[in-house]
Structures are given as C-alpha cells and as structure tokens.
Amino acid sequence: MEPQGERAGESDGVRITAQMLKAWSGEFALESILLLKLCGLGLMDLGCLGECLGLEWLDLSSNTLTHLGPLASLRQLAVLNVSSNRLTGLEPLASCESLQSLNVAGNLLAGVGHLQCLAGLQRLEHLRLQDPLARLSNPLCNNPSYRAAVGELLPGLKVIDGERVSGQGSEFYQLCRDLDKSLHRGSGPISALPPGEVKPWVEPSYWKPPKEQDSSILEDACRQFQDTVQECQELSRKADATLAQAKEALRPPSGDTTSFVF
Known part of the structure; x- marks a missing residue:
C-alpha cells in the first residue's frame, strides 16, 4: 500500500509529512533525498518538503x-515538474539557483510578468508553459506572441514548450525553411487535366535540383x-552515462527497489 499524506480537513487536500517522504524515498534523513515523484496525490500543502535540502529532481x-x-529553500533543485496544478505565481522559485528545467504547463499563470521571478536563474x-499533447496550457499562452x-524576458532559455529557440537547432531549422523556399515546393496549383487522366502528386519540376545560386543554402x-546529428549523439551518450549513475545511486543496499521512485 502506498503511503498517504495527512489531511487537515475534508477540503484541505493532502499535506506532505516527513513520514510520507521517507516512505516514498527509502531515506531516513530528509536531507539525503535526491529524487521524488509525488504526482497525482491530491497534494495541496507541501508541508516539510523544504527540508529536503539535497533534492535535485522533483x-x-x-x-x-x-x-x-x-521550495524556496531547495538550492540544489535542477528539474521541477509542477504541471497540472493551480498555481498563479512562481515567486518561491527565484531562490532555486540550480534550476535547469521547469514544467508549469496546465496552471493559471495569466501573464508573462508572472515569470519575472525566474529572470535571475x-x-x-x-521551460514548458503548454503541452498540446496533454492539453495543458496557461492563460498567458493565449497571446500569439x-x-x-x-524569450526576451528570459534570454538564457534554449527550449520553450519543447521547441529549441537558440543554438544550433534553431539555426538548422531556419536553414531548412530557406532551403524549402528556394526549391519552390508546392508553389501553385497543378494544371487541370482532362477527365480520365491520372493527376500527378507533384509538379514535374518538384524533383529538379535547386538552382545554382541556391547551392550554398543546401551545403549549409x-x-x-x-x-546536429553529432551533437545529438554526444547528448545521448552523456544521457546514458547520467542515467547509469542515477540508477547506481538509487540502488538500495538491501536490493529492495520498491521504496524508490524509479
């Protein structure tokens, strides 16, 4: 049976307690907890979660x-997922100086100004503010811009809503768009054919190589x-090494893994 949090009343929701955290993590000291997965528990009060000073993933x-x-006391926190809650502000996160990845999709953030507290991180x-696949968003995402x-408020961001906004990825994406334009693909309807004739999928010129003046775009x-492929391969190698280290660190001495989040 999974450990449950304490309830202060019928409408107060679940409150995190030290007993709950120790049961979920398998640690005897809150300061030793590195990873916690506490999703879908009806939590309304984070209780003593701020005592997990070594927490890195939440x-x-x-x-x-x-x-x-x-969460303001969690200086080591690097990854935080608080999607699908009822948050209207993120001010406590201003102290989470190690934060690298934040998912706040599916909350009540009404404007970009509510992200000002993240400017010092x-x-x-x-940063994820909406997740179309999970149908999660924030009111601020209703603004097309x-x-x-x-991006202007938080220039250090590399990825917003799963889309890369800086670095090699975005440059490559723009090059692909320029290349597609240079090929003039789909530029105009196909001429009507007499009845009974098969209509081609694309114009005959579709497969022609780009003009000589556009070759530099193709080469770039x-x-x-x-x-980009080499960068992805290197990131994959580093990710595999990090996961292997995490699994090793999470392996309990007794061999019983049921008390851990993974």
Whole structure:
C-alpha cells in the first residue's frame, strides 16, 4: 500500500509529512533525498518538503497546489515538474539557483510578468508553459506572441514548450525553411487535366535540383545537419552515462527497489 499524506480537513487536500517522504524515498534523513515523484496525490500543502535540502529532481504534477513556498529553500533543485496544478505565481522559485528545467504547463499563470521571478536563474534552459499533447496550457499562452515575450524576458532559455529557440537547432531549422523556399515546393496549383487522366502528386519540376545560386543554402543545411546529428549523439551518450549513475545511486543496499521512485 502506498503511503498517504495527512489531511487537515475534508477540503484541505493532502499535506506532505516527513513520514510520507521517507516512505516514498527509502531515506531516513530528509536531507539525503535526491529524487521524488509525488504526482497525482491530491497534494495541496507541501508541508516539510523544504527540508529536503539535497533534492535535485522533483515531480509534483497533477496535484492541487496553489503555492510553492517550501521550495524556496531547495538550492540544489535542477528539474521541477509542477504541471497540472493551480498555481498563479512562481515567486518561491527565484531562490532555486540550480534550476535547469521547469514544467508549469496546465496552471493559471495569466501573464508573462508572472515569470519575472525566474529572470535571475542563470542555469534555467528549459521551460514548458503548454503541452498540446496533454492539453495543458496557461492563460498567458493565449497571446500569439507569448513565446517571443518569454524569450526576451528570459534570454538564457534554449527550449520553450519543447521547441529549441537558440543554438544550433534553431539555426538548422531556419536553414531548412530557406532551403524549402528556394526549391519552390508546392508553389501553385497543378494544371487541370482532362477527365480520365491520372493527376500527378507533384509538379514535374518538384524533383529538379535547386538552382545554382541556391547551392550554398543546401551545403549549409547539410553541414548543419551533420553537426546536429553529432551533437545529438554526444547528448545521448552523456544521457546514458547520467542515467547509469542515477540508477547506481538509487540502488538500495538491501536490493529492495520498491521504496524508490524509479
């Protein structure tokens, strides 16, 4: 049976307690907890979560949280998922100086100004405000230009809503768009054919090589593509090494893995 949090009343929701955290993590000291997955538990009060000073990875998605006060003391926190809650502000996160990835999709953030508190987080690179696949968003995302505003407010971001906004990836994407334009694909309807004749899928000129003056764009795109593939391979290698280290660190001495989040 999974450990449950304490309830202060019928309408107060679940409150995190030290007993709950120790049961979920398998640790005897809150300061020793590195990873926690506490999603979908009806949490409304983070209780003593702020005492987990060594916490690096935290999933609080799909709860009923309206504030993140206790998280202000988590200086080691690098990854935080608070999607699908009831947050209207993120001010406590201003103290989470190690934060690198933040998912706040599916909350009640009404404007880009609510992200001002994140401006001092030098390591923050990934921010998700909406997730179309999960049908999660924030009111601020109703503004068509919100991504540009977020990028201006937080220039250190590399990824917004899963889309790369800086670095090699975005440059390669732009090159692909330029290349597609140079090929004039889909530029105009296909002429009507007499009845009974098969209509071609594309214009005969579709497969022709680009004009000579556009060859530099193709060369740049190919070079950027190769660089991007190499970068992805290197990131994959580093990710595999990090996962292996995490699994080793999470392996309990007794061999019983049921008390851990993974």
